[in-house]
Amino acid sequence: MKNANEHEERHKAVELYNEGIGFNEILKRVQRTRGWLAKWLRRYKEQGVDGLRDQSRAPKKLWRKTPERMVKKILSIRDELEAHKTRRSVFSGIGPEVIRWELKQRGVKNAPSIPTISRILSKHGKTGKAKPKRNSSNQPYPYFRTQKMGDLHQTDLVGPRYLRGPKGVTRFYSFHTMDVAGHTVFASQFSNKQTISLCKHLVETWRNIGIPEVSQMDNEMAASGGGRYQYSISQVIRLHLLLGIHMVFIPQGEPGRNASVESFNALWQERVPQRHKCPTMYSIRRTSRRFMQYYHYEKPHRGLTDKGHGTRFPGMLRDHLWKTLRHLPKEFSLDKYIGANGHLKLPVSRGRISFVRKVDSHGRIDVNSFPYFIRRKLEGQYVIATIFTHRRKLVVKQDKDIIKSFPFPIKDKIVAPLLSYANR
Template structure:
């Protein structure tokens, strides 16, 4: 760049000595237009820096964010961050500015302000690219366990979280152990208050399935679901992002609730957990829902709420299905409940639905609604 500045000055010096423009251009290895440009720039006068390049940026930036708007967004974000359980994303900031009676900037503008001030936390979600995943189920609730966590003094507990993926209504339950009986009781509690889905999606936690000693004898969680006409779905092992809605909520629970306060006792934890769940359902907004909160979206009707059920009584196996979504690798093995099956070559490197039809004692291997295999799958009789 320094050589370029010297050439500009030499071009004008030679012009002032009476040398022709064409000769200057040939000598300096530049075009005649280039020489005329810098002669004109010199002739405009007024500055000793005529040979320096001028900025090519627009003279006016029409979408420049005003300092007042930027300050407003930052201050509202700080206010929300200091308010227990509140979200701090662009959508929540926009609605808070509206609540204050002010006109908010657009969501992209708020995001630009947050990014410029390092106020955005980003996370990367793993996906298997280019491989079709069977994700077409409707009226689904996702359930997950978080923990163990510890109270001061060393008392251990877990969070059992349930969320309706249609409207993000949640139930959050601290539990002292993760036995199948405890988990089933909290699940029944959620269904009594909120309602029963068509599908209950979970990871492969042993407490959800049953027993490794008797792998084909389903535990109380699956039995409770089947007794209410709910189809359990188990996502592929080691792919927690397939339960993405509940995983995202788990992160928010840690961020907005557990890391933000101390608990004096297990009873205090239970009380504050209920407060957080109520606050979430009433106030947390989701862009996928048009900015509405879970309580603003119609919930499951009263007729689909669970009636009284005695969880101490045994729950018999009834008709229904249990679904396992599995990825088939090059060995063609489909592993379900400690039993392996060999499937067709054409299913290699694809996801399949392995559906156990309880009353028929068969395992259906399906893909795109087409049944590729029917395997016998004998199960214990009550």
Template sequence: MKEEEKQRILAVRRFFAGEKPDSICSSLGRSRPWLYKWIRRHSDHEDGWFSSLPKRPVHTANRTPFEIEEIVKLVRLNLYNQDLFCGAQAIRWELEDLGVSPLPSLRTINRILKRNDLTHRRTGKYEPKGTPYPKLPSLLPNQTHQMDMVGPCYLTGPIRFYGINVIDTATARCGLHSSLSKSGQDVLDGLWAIWLRLGIPDNLQVDNAMSFLGSPRFPRAVSQFVRLCLLHDVEPWFVPMAEPWRNGIIEKFNDHYQQKFLSKVTMTTTDELAAGTMTFELRHNSSYRYSKLGGKTPIKALSASKATLKFPNPDDKPQLRLEKPEAGRYHFVRLIRSDLRLNILGELFPVPPELKLEYVVATIDVKEQKLKLYLGKTQVDEFDYKIR
């Protein structure tokens, strides 16, 4: 038994033996409230009345309710089992859609996940092979956009559509446009509508879809997509063939777009599709928080950057056919294989042996009518390239 507990028992015994409280307190160096506290505890006939009670409150005012914590755990497990995003942001969106109240903050959800050992990640993440790969700048808003076309997708009914998705790699702002086809004009309309909201980028990275490149029958003809870019001082970048992960930011966003929009919202008409697309874009840009942005939303990140964006003139909406540009550059990133051939839209160009198994940038300079080959920042070769 602790010394303090012995003192409490002795004090109470002396009191019930008839000794005056002042005498007891004076001899023990205690106050009268202290003595009366232990007399009261003794009188309540509690077992172990002389022992100290825990000082921690029975109910913590800011503790997340048990029911909310259980819902967070169940939602996380459900998303994980469906092979969907299952981080704190995805969970919070799911809780918001379910109407859960009070809605926990991202910080609270992260604490719940950590407390319940639910922070492990899936395996199978892409690991770089060590070959240097050209990277585009993404420090400031609109330095680089990534773009992709998703589809075909289907409304509830026979209507088929394609999603044109763009994301700013610096601020994670997204721009969305839903189109009934992937024709040249629809791609121009979609990109133009997105530029009106996001602004015009310096670089635009895409894959090698015909909607962006044009017909392979005419490899040196400048596609309408490229023409629109060059006419507004945007440099298109085409990632290597069959390497979609090089456009990784937009590819990851596409999964989010599928999970949180297409699979969630029931739409039966093109009007509902247009409204739903804009609602999702606004919701993402104004409320989705990214760890790479320090917990900011895309809109907050843009505001914090204090950047001045460039927007197109709404009255200059592009129409097929756009005029052939007289200047500008567009780029192809390609891996040089053991045959030492550079493949640009089906045309083969010989390259030096030192480029074997290296990623190079093939830049078409419209003004000079040249195809320039770069390894890193060093130009290693050049070819005449008359565009049509």
């Protein structure tokens, strides 16, 4: 009973009613509404004095309670997946979506929904790790379009990581590139993160998942060039320009702007080096290739639907859309641009490179590690600074409006790209 006085008022109202007192008079004496009086008189007539007590609002029956047999099946599959002993579970996850997929693969009828499986796992202490926090900002961010496969690639690296084998410790890096709309990924491992390694990774990526209109990365030195010279153009940027790709650098210190590939990084680390013993570069590459096969053709992706994409498997979607994607010229090779000293020397092609930047408290942004004053009143807001190589200019925009422009005197001769530049 929430309130003893409330209980007394109900009894008083019923007694007055039994004495023949009219509705209006009863309402005056108990100071309640007509609906309140009608409710408790109805309860009294149906249940007697016991009807004047507060009743539990909990449902009398759990009509949709999951059968105990199904609960045991779900927990059994969860334990089986966690052991990673079967061919299907060697790279699989252990979450509710994977468990529901496994139930359907085994022909289990009336499989519970993903939220129901999630509640069952939580009740039995079988929940996984919390998701990492993404970047949060009150300022609008200038995202690039990702409507279809080939619109946007995100590239990042994992490392350094270490392999321990009979010949000692081997350091390696794993480069990952993801097509954001299609969820296809290419991964390659190198013993260093030098520019030539990143360029080799990108070329093989584009051979396997097509060339994007926009390629997005963080400000890793191998990609940006490190900012040794204010007007320098790194070899990675030159590679993008040569193939007609708009390269975009995300803001410094905001890795969450590359959220799609960052999520894959965590998945790859969990399913490949942390789950499998790989003593050599050969073994880590072989295991990674096996995982990529699983990821593309055996693991249904939550971002794909049969209705919207015709398949839930990234590899099948890529195969279906292969002819619609842009591709490397057949004879293209980095070897053509490697000098006698082993260094890469690519030309600067006509095109553009963009830097998404947040204006600091002094009204400045950094491009190539050099400051450019924009406006103090734009502090904390995002702008896009774009280098147009053929115009030798750096143009700063916000919401498509030009805020400021600066000369960007590139010394190299500007050549035509090998592929047509996509208009945006």
